[in-house]
Amino acid sequence: MALIERFQKTTDVGYWEGQIPMNYIYTVGRAGEKFFREIIAGKLFGARCDVCKITYVPPRTYCEKCFARLEESYVEVGTKGTVHTFTQCYETFDGVKKKDPSIVAVIRIDGTDGGLVHWLGEVDFEKVSIGMPVEAVFKAKKDREGNILDIKYFKPVK
Amino acid sequence: MEITEKMVEGTATKLSAEEILEGKVLSARWEPKLKYAWDNGPAIGRYLAELKNGKIIAKKCDKCHRILIPPRMFCELCWVPTGEWVYVQDTGIVNTWIIGHVDWKAARLDIKGGARPITLSIIEIDGASKGMGILHHLGEVDPWKIHRGMKVKAVWKPPEERTGSITDIKYFKPIK
């Protein structure tokens, strides 16, 4: 049986506006502390599981496959990689048209199994291809804060 | 196997909020901008519209004969659509209450500096079925004199200030 009342005119339909008023501070964690401190130094680090033969980038405190502890196994991985896949974005995250479309890619850091999602720069969309070698372009050292934006983007390796 | 001090040692690293804010460890901040427009639906839509008129409306269940407030389109106990709309009184009795010294964010109110404690209460509305309470504030009363069963009446905002909201009632105040 359906509910017995119906709206007769749409002007009766009301709504209530509200928001979820929250703020967050996230610590980057034990593995994140290593990763982002090294980014300030212009380096990228991963974590190596010798049992599973996996190098995670960003590093983790544990191997998700075998649960081995990896905190003694952080390794520097260089700042170069290849484009694993990519896209060109015409809208911002909340659906607003962008003036300049941006290229977003998953970068597989060389010699690792880890993928970083980041922007591509200094390249035209038409020139980007899967497998293209790229390297990280860091902000000026004085501007680095220890977060993922300390890397401005990845650019093709000349 | 017993869980010992030695086992839990090092599982978590203790910090203070200040240490995080001051950057002893790295952190990221985020303020989500989550805004919503929730449809009122017919029952709450009418409830709010009647509050704007300075009236409190409930709905009756034809099966259990309860007069339900806030009104709802189905009786949650009998699981049938509710029947007629019924105006109830803007008076009631205090079922239970608090004397709040912190706000909704758990921030301290300046009680010593003269801030009024928050006296939120469940009020059983006259004309609705027994136990039918709504949440609202109490006013014009010494917080420490509030008592169970105290008779109260709604204090409405002036008609021109009402917006169709539960806050069209400013608070409930004691009556004889």
Next chain:
Amino acid sequence: MRRVAIVGAGLTKFYRNTQETPKELAYEATKMALDSCEMKLSDIDCVVNGTAPDAFDGVHMKGEYLSDGSGAYRKPYMRHFVGGGTGVLSPIHGWFHVASGMFDTCLVVAEEKMSSAYPHPAGAFLTIFDHTTEQPLYPTLIYIFAIEMNRFMTTHGYRKEDIALVAVKNKKNALDHPSAQIPGEVTVQDVLNSEIMAWPVNRLDISPTSDGAACIVLAAEHVARRITEKPIWIDGCGWSLDTAYWCTRDLYYPDYLEVAARQAYKMAGIKEPHKEIHVAEPYDPFTYKELHHIEGLMLAPRGKSVEMLVNGHFNRDGNLPTSPSGGLLGVGNPIAAAGLMKIMEVYLQLKGAAGKRQVPGNPTCGVANAWGDLMQVGTVVVLRK
């Protein structure tokens, strides 16, 4: 249905602000639980995760986020969530997986990192209230617990100074818990003199804001008997929700819990809970709440729990020790992880592995409960050896 046993357990330290990410905390607890029963991740068939609102950790789809730290890489995985009741729903959820015959082993992981919500997680609670009829009045959970405590006190004529004994007892018990966040020797006067949050609730009536994780390992009978000589059995499960129109309930009594407890007791064949249960971990986010839940679990007659408390009935060496762990009031309250910590305490007590917290008399049957959602969900688990 197959019998299901708890065979391992692990938990982190509980702190107000931890450096670790939520998934790093989950890993620490899960790793410890696996180590405790000498199992490897490859021995695990499936994983369940309990974690309360996404709004605490500030991670949308927190279950998915926590999966790898919970040991769920490429395994069947499900997250469940009933607010504060989550931690005791966790073993029930794991029990389904194993009792059904579908899986032989299951990791049950619970995590909460409340400190991410800044400046205080209380703000997250505003949005659990009805958005049109209640939110505009700016209620928060502390008020709601205070409003319930008031109804409970005035109905039974209980005194605040007597209820305060719960804080005294639990914080003292927590002195012996290795993960405890706020253990201590406090007096009734300390509780009464602590800052008023929302009368009748003072600062020391409340459990703290916490970060932490906990994990137990479940196994079907044939596996459990290979792992341990002392499996602890999940013999009863119950859970229920009362009406979400919470202002229309009489808040003096937790009907949601009685319904859940009756279901669990029936399954466990318990007819006289106050005689057959030897150790209990009633959910104690607030002092009065332990007593409210002792009555709802039918371990004390309605209106009599305070008298029994005052007489020492619920002390660690009393007739029916309650919260021997130290409870949420002493060990801390990382919501879901706190509920699972209570299950873990009953498990350790029945196993005789609670160390300095061990209750006397070789207990064979225990119960734990948790409570949550919009203060109307009850979750109950009965364990036996």
